[in-house]
Amino acid sequence: MSGTCAPVSVDYINPFLNAAVNVFRTMAACELKRGKPYLADGTHPTHEISGVIGLSGKAIGTVVLSLGEPVALKVTEAMLGEAPTEMNGDVVDTIGELTNMIAGSAKAQLEHLAMSLSLPSVIMGRNHRVAFPGDIQPIAIPFESAWGPVCVEVGLREQTP
Amino acid sequence: MSGTCAPVSVDYINPFLNAAVNVFRTMAACELKRGKPYLADGTHPTHEISGVIGLSGKAIGTVVLSLGEPVALKVTEAMLGEAPTEMNGDVVDTIGELTNMIAGSAKAQLEHLAMSLSLPSVIMGRNHRVAFPGDIQPIAIPFESAWGPVCVEVGLREQTP
Numbered sequence: 001m002s003g004t005c006a007p008v009s010v011d012y013i014n015p016f017l018n019a020a021v022n023v024f025r026t027m028a029a030c031e032l033k034r035g036k037p038y039l040a041d042g043t044h045p046t047h048e049i050s051g052v053i054g055l056s057g058k059a060i061g062t063v064v065l066s067l068g069e070p071v072a073l074k075v076t077e078a079m080l081g082e083a084p085t086e087m088n089g090d091v092v093d094t095i096g097e098l099t100n101m102i103a104g105s106a107k108a109q110l111e112h113l114a115m116s117l118s119l120p121s122v123i124m125g126r127n128h129r130v131a132f133p134g135d136i137q138p139i140a141i142p143f144e145s146a147w148g149p150v151c152v153e154v155g156l157r158e159q160t161p
Numbered sequence: 162m163s164g165t166c167a168p169v170s171v172d173y174i175n176p177f178l179n180a181a182v183n184v185f186r187t188m189a190a191c192e193l194k195r196g197k198p199y200l201a202d203g204t205h206p207t208h209e210i211s212g213v214i215g216l217s218g219k220a221i222g223t224v225v226l227s228l229g230e231p232v233a234l235k236v237t238e239a240m241l242g243e244a245p246t247e248m249n250g251d252v253v254d255t256i257g258e259l260t261n262m263i264a265g266s267a268k269a270q271l272e273h274l275a276m277s278l279s280l281p282s283v284i285m286g287r288n289h290r291v292a293f294p295g296d297i298q299p300i301a302i303p304f305e306s307a308w309g310p311v312c313v314e315v316g317l318r319e320q321t322p
Contacts, residue, residue, distance in 0.1 A: 045286075054215020054223070054279020062215070062280045092292045118215020118279050119223045119316055121291050125206075128286030131253045136280060155280055 012110065012156055013037060016063065017141050019105035020152045023098060024145070028078035032150060035142035040153050046130055047151065048072075049087065050123040051099030055107060057115030061156035062138075063106070064130050065099040067149070074147040087124060096120035102152065113158075173271065173317055174198060177224065178302050180266035181313045184259060185306070189239035193304040193311060201301035201314050207291055208312065209233075210248070211284040212260030216268060218276035222317035223299075224267070225291050226260040228309070235308040248285060257281035263313065274319075 017034060024030040046066040055061040067075070069087060076094040077083040084090050099120045107115045123130070130153065132138045138155035178195060185191040207227035216222040228236070230248060237255040238244040245251050260281045268276045284291070291314065293299045299316035 050284075052213055052223075052282060052284075054217070056215070056217055056277040056279045060278065060280045062213075062282045064282065089292075089295050093295050096292075096294045116217040116277075117221065118217045119221045119293065119297060119318060121213060121223045121225065121293055121316070123211075123213075123284050123289055123291055125286050125289030128284055128289040131250075131257075131283045131285065133257045133281065133283075134250050134254050155282070157280060 013139050013141065013154065015106040015109035016102065016152055016154045018109070019102045020065070020141070020143065020150070023101045023105060024075070024150070027098065027101065028075045030075060030078065030145050030147065032143040032145050035144065037139050037141045040132075040138045040140035044129065045127045046153075047149065048124065048126055049091070049095055050128070050130055051095045051120050052123060052130070053099045053103045053120040054118035055103060055115040055156070056118070057159075058113045059110075059115060059156050059158045061115070061154065062132065063099065063103045064151075064153040065095065065102060066130070066151045066153065067095070071145060071147040071150055092122045092124075095122050174300050174302065174315065176267040176270035177263065177313055177315045179270070180263045181226070181302070181304065181311070184262045184266060185236070185311070188259065188262065189236045191236060191239065191306050191308065193306050196303035196305065198300050198302045201293075201299045205290065206288045207314075208310065209285065209287055210252070210256055211289070211291055212256045212281050213284060213291070214260045214264045214281040215279035216264060216276040216317070217279070219274045220271075220276060220317050220319045222276070222315065223293065224260065224264045225314040226256065226263060227291070227312045227314065228256070232306060232309040232311055253283045253285075257283050
């Protein structure tokens with residue numbers, strides 16, 4: 001494997017942090033209050049639902065948007081105008097779309113990396129964990145919202161030319 | 162959202178099917194016996210561990226390699242020459258790398274789609290489910306091996322130019 005083993009630089013974290021705040025504010029009128037970013041070592045369970053999307057270009061990466069069921073339901077209601085009563089297809093689509101928007105907004109701020117997005121997938125299950133390859137040190141950015149906690153994890157590796 | 166809503170065509174499934182068989186054979190001396198592919202609607206729990214990787218180019222997609230703990234441990238032993246006793250970093254790296262190789266081999270067979278890979282991530286947790294956006298109909302390809310079942314799920318959407 002090639003590339004750096006250092007944690008994702010702050011220069012690369014801020015675009016994802018800003019993207020999450022802006023997307024939640026714009027799409028769901030939900031204010032995210034950021035906590036202290038930390039190295040995500042994959043040993044912590046994430047929240048019950050995680051949107052996962054890949055990035056590739058001059059860097060390759062993965063973004064994980066992780067949130068609990070109450071936040072997922074509330075955010076879906078805010079975006080679709082109707083309250084889902086369970087974790088149905090609407091919730092999956094909403095979380096997939098939010099993940100897509102956050103990664104898309106961050107990628108636009110990181111234009112020099114010329115990255116494109118993959119298709120989002122959505123993982124559901126209590127106590128699931130998301131781990132990255134050992135040579136990547138993903139950063140987790142925790143947020144608080146009125147509906148509960150939200151977390152954005154970013155793993156990114158610049159490609160050696 | 163743009164693009165087709167049809168299930169992933171057989172033309173796009175065979176490269177992933179062949180890739181999985183070849184990668185398991187070459188890397189782990191493990192013969193995969195293919196079952197009948199089916200539409201994955203995201204309601205079935207996957208196996209305990211899932212490697213997820215994104216693809217982007219003229220099509221965008223996601224590949225999920227899902228397998229149970231016994232297969233994950235055996236395949237790690239076969240690839241690293243040492244038996245892990247638990248789901249540790251070696252297992253995560255091995256499943257991430259296998260997912261990367263399967264997607265990489267399939268992408269080479271789908272050269273006209275000019276896709277590149279994202280970083281793999283690895284999901285762990287009993288009863289986790291992987292769902293795709295509602296306008297994607299991912300195909301699941303189930304396999305049997307001497308060590309237990311393995312499944313490859315592929316969701317792919319051609320980009321409208």
